[in-house]
Amino acid sequence: MRNSGSTVEEYRFEVAGACAAWTTVEPATLSLYPGDVESVSVVFRPPRDPSVPAGETPFGVRVVPTSDHAEPVVPEGRVTVAPFTEVTAELVPRGSHGVRRGAHKIAVDNRGNTPLTVGLTARSGTERARVSFDRSELTVEPGRAAFAELRVKPGKHLWRGTPVVHTFQAVVTPPAPESEEPAAPPVVLDGSYQQEAVLPRWLPRALALVCVLALILAGFWYGLLRPAVKSAAREAITPEVIASATTGTDGTGGPNGGSGGPSAAPAPTTAPGVAPTAKATPTPRPKPKPSAKPKPSAKPLPPDVPTSAQVQVRDAVGGGPSSGTALTVPSGKAFRLTDIVVQNPQGDAGSVVVTTGEGSRFLTLALENFRDSDYHFVTPIVVPAGGRVTMTVTCRKVGRPVGAPAPGRCAESLLLGGTMQSVKP
Structure with missing residues (x-):
C-alpha cells in the first residue's frame, strides 16, 4: 500500500467473493503518512469441508479510505483450493x-x-x-x-x-x-x-399336538358319544313303532281293526266238545274312488312390460301451481311403480307434489332441499287402471344456474320407472 496523497490516510480492507467467509486481511486497518509504503497479508483458511469445491476461486480485496475525498480500490486475484478425499x-x-x-x-x-x-x-x-x-x-x-x-x-x-x-x-x-x-x-x-430353516422348528410340535387332539376326540367319540347315540336309538325302537312300521299305521291298529298286518287273521277259538267253526274270511278293503279330472286352467296373462315415463313442469312466481301428467294407466292394466327421480336443475325454491290419482298424494318435497332426488321402492306402488301419475309445482323463487343467465320460470322434471301389468277383467 502506498499513500500518494498529502495527508495522513487510514485504510480499511474487505474481502469480496466466494472465499470471503474463510479469508482475512492482516492487519484489518492501516494508517499511512504521505509517501509511506506498507504491506498487508491476505490469509486464506479454507475449511476441510465439501462446501468448499476444489479448483480456482476468484476474489477481490476492497481497500476503503476513511477520508471522504478518496475513492476505494479493489485489487483482484485467484486462489486455488487443492482437492481432498474423505x-x-x-x-x-x-x-x-x-x-x-x-x-x-x-x-x-x-x-x-x-x-x-x-x-x-x-x-x-x-x-x-x-x-x-x-x-x-x-x-x-x-x-x-x-x-x-x-x-x-x-x-x-x-x-x-x-x-x-x-x-x-x-x-x-x-x-x-x-x-x-x-x-x-x-x-x-x-x-x-x-x-433360517424352510420348515420352522415349531412345526413338529404342532403336528404332534394335532395328533394328540385327534386321538382325544376319537376317544371321546368312541367312549362317550357313540354309546349314548346307540342307546338312544335302541330306546326309540318300541313295539308300537315296530307295529306301525309293519302295518303302515300309527300303531293303534291295522285297517281291519287289529294290531296285525293285512294277512294277520284272528286264531279260531273252540270250546271243549264243540266242533270248530269255519274260518272267518277277511273283509275286503274298499277301493279308492277315482278323483275328478282337473279342469283346464284359464288362459295365462301376458308378462309384465317394463315401462318408463317423463314429464317437465314450468311454473312462474306469484301464480297458481302448475301440473303435468307423466303417465295415465290404460284400462285392463295396472302400473307397478318402483323407481322415481325428481330433478331441480336450476336450484329453484318452492314445493313439488307427486300424486297417483285424485287426492292420492304420496310424495311432497321442498325444492330448495335438493337438485336431484331419486327413490327406489322394494314394495311397488300400484297405480290402478285409469290412474294418473301427476307432478304439481309451486314456484316461490326462480334459481339461477352457475355461468348461465337467470331463467324466467321454475323448471322441474319427473322420471318414472316400473312395469305395466295386465289384470283380470
Missing part, C-alpha cells in the same frame, strides 16, 4: 435373516470436495454363501450420499434344524488421488446373514 460408508442392516436370501444396503458418503467414483466389492466369510453388489462402481457428488444393494444367497436350502450364520465383508475402495495427497484407505464393513 469417504465414509455404512451397511444397513448389519445383520439380516431369511430362508432364501439376505438383503442389505450400503450408504457411501463423500465428505471430500471433488466427485468420487468408488469401487464396490464383497467377500464371503464362508464358501456356503455368495455375496454380490448390484453394481461394481458408485459415483458420489461432494457432500452427498449414494446407495447400492448387496445380496447374500446361500449355496443350498436349509430344510430343518438350527439356523446357520454366514459372515461377509463389504469393501468400498476410493480412487487414487491425482495430487500428492496420500490415498484414502478402503472402508471395510462387516455384516452377517442368518439362514
